[in-house]
Amino acid sequence: MREIGRRGAVALGITGLVAPLALALGTAPAQAVSCTTQTGPYQKQVERFLGRPVDGTQSSTDCKAIQAFQNKHGITPAIGYAGPVTWGAMDLMNKQRAVGNKPGKDGKCPVNKGRIACVNLTLQLSWIQDGSRLVYGPVPVRTGRNGYETRTGLKKIYWRDIAHVSSVYHVPMPYSQFFDGGQAFHSVGLSMWNPPGSHGCVNMTTTDAKRYWSLLRTGDDVFVYGRKPGT
Known part of the structure; x- marks a missing residue:
């Protein structure tokens, strides 16, 4: 973590930065459990x-x-x-x-900002566009759980750290790109559909986080909108 000034924004938002050790490093190996015979509501x-x-x-x-x-x-x-x-x-x-290759068809992510990373919390999707041109994505993401919601609005990437390590849980958060206090894009070793969600960051697969790292720069815009199911 950085120490002062803008760095303080990271310190202030650290609780939204990372998940506990098990979440950051991946799920524990599946244990053999008996199957239920009960018919579920779905x-x-x-x-x-x-x-x-x-x-x-x-x-x-x-x-x-x-x-x-x-x-x-x-x-x-x-x-x-x-x-x-x-x-x-x-x-x-x-x-x-169902979104296919038209994630911006709802018209909510700005097309007048040039290169911008969009995050649709409702659909748990993110993509990078330049004006109305799709640059990368959409890709599934894992955003903040109830009580640790990823904050909505227009933001900017203000700090990038390719090998970031949490100062709270002391676990790696690769390809971190911070855009709102302690909230950042970064990779995790988890399924993007693993409940209940992150502690505020926008989690990605390693492949997608690497591409975001190569395509975005400090000062690029990020727009977060919608509401994650269950929050």
Whole structure:
């Protein structure tokens, strides 16, 4: 962390910077747990998403498929139950896919700023555009959970640190690009659909964080809008 002045903005916002050690380094290895035989409230929707026969009744094969999805994205308890958290992740994926290559079609991210990084909290998507031209993305992101919301509005990247390490949790936050106090773009070793979300930063895969690092510069605009589901 930096020490004074602008650096103080980072210190003041540090609680929004990082997740605990387990979140920063990745999820723990999945443990073998028994599948539930209970039919969940979103059984049909989950079956349809997973390409299973849509009968609305839990089967052992349904459960194993649901459980595999839960383990992949860090959804707990990973017992194969078609509940609201599991369906929420799948529903979000469907909505993200529907956007295609036109993330700015809602017209909310400014097109008069030149190069700008846009973050749609509602859809948990980010992209870089230059005017109305799409430069990179859209890519799925993981933003602030309830109580640690990623703040909305027009901001600017004011500090970049390719090998940033949290001074609170002492864990790496690679490719950090700070745009609002302690809130930054950076990579994490987690699924972008891992609930409940970050401590305020905009988490990305390593591939996407590297591209953002190469495409953005200090002083570039960032526009954050919408509201993350569940906040």
